Amino acid sequence: MSEILTHPAAGFALLGVLLLILAGLYLRHVKLTTRTIINIALMLALTIILHQFRLFHMPQGGSVTAGAMVPLLLISYRYGPGIGALTGFLYGMINMMQDPFIVHPVQVLFDYPLPYMAMGLAGIWHKHLYLGTAVAFAARFACHFISGVVFFASYAPEGMNPALYSLVFNASYLLPEFIICCLLLKILPLQRLLSAMSGQH
Numbered sequence: 001m002s003e004i005l006t007h008p009a010a011g012f013a014l015l016g017v018l019l020l021i022l023a024g025l026y027l028r029h030v031k032l033t034t035r036t037i038i039n040i041a042l043m044l045a046l047t048i049i050l051h052q053f054r055l056f057h058m059p060q061g062g063s064v065t066a067g068a069m070v071p072l073l074l075i076s077y078r079y080g081p082g083i084g085a086l087t088g089f090l091y092g093m094i095n096m097m098q099d100p101f102i103v104h105p106v107q108v109l110f111d112y113p114l115p116y117m118a119m120g121l122a123g124i125w126h127k128h129l130y131l132g133t134a135v136a137f138a139a140r141f142a143c144h145f146i147s148g149v150v151f152f153a154s155y156a157p158e159g160m161n162p163a164l165y166s167l168v169f170n171a172s173y174l175l176p177e178f179i180i181c182c183l184l185l186k187i188l189p190l191q192r193l194l195s196a197m198s199g200q201h
Helices: 002-006 008-027 034-052 070-079 081-098 105-111 113-125 129-151 162-187 190-198
Strands: 054-057 063-065
Touching (some): 008 081, 008 105, 034 081, 054 162, 070 162, 070 190, 081 113, 105 113, 113 129
Antiparallel strands (some): 054 063
């Protein structure tokens, strides 16, 4: 939180994104029922827990986890992209409070809320789970890639193109993370889980 206080513009940018999400939900007449809020809280808790099981951690950030994005994907499949984006935004804020690294207000957006909000895109293709998952991860990759090129080019080895460095660096952990999530989605009883989230038996 102290990082945000020293970068007030970042705080305003985050507030602006949150207001845009809420406005989108309002315009689409999406209501936050008690059950929806409970499921959001549950999926956030599961995401935080799964993120602690890191199979590999990159030196400059980024981890291969035990499928930490699966709960965010599930909430998107169940409630659609709007609620999925809101849940992703909330997780991005939690992730930022746990391990903040802020160099610019725009970088904050591309490294924290936007990559996890991208998981909400899976909800657009809720009948095609793997396509939705691929699109969500591609959007998350795009966010981290842009951040890497614009704000972390100095980390690239001498003589290496920053775009190539960002591509290789981010793909090295996001591709395994994507594969793990797809395997878990294949193994898990998805219909039963989604029905449970709806209160159906």
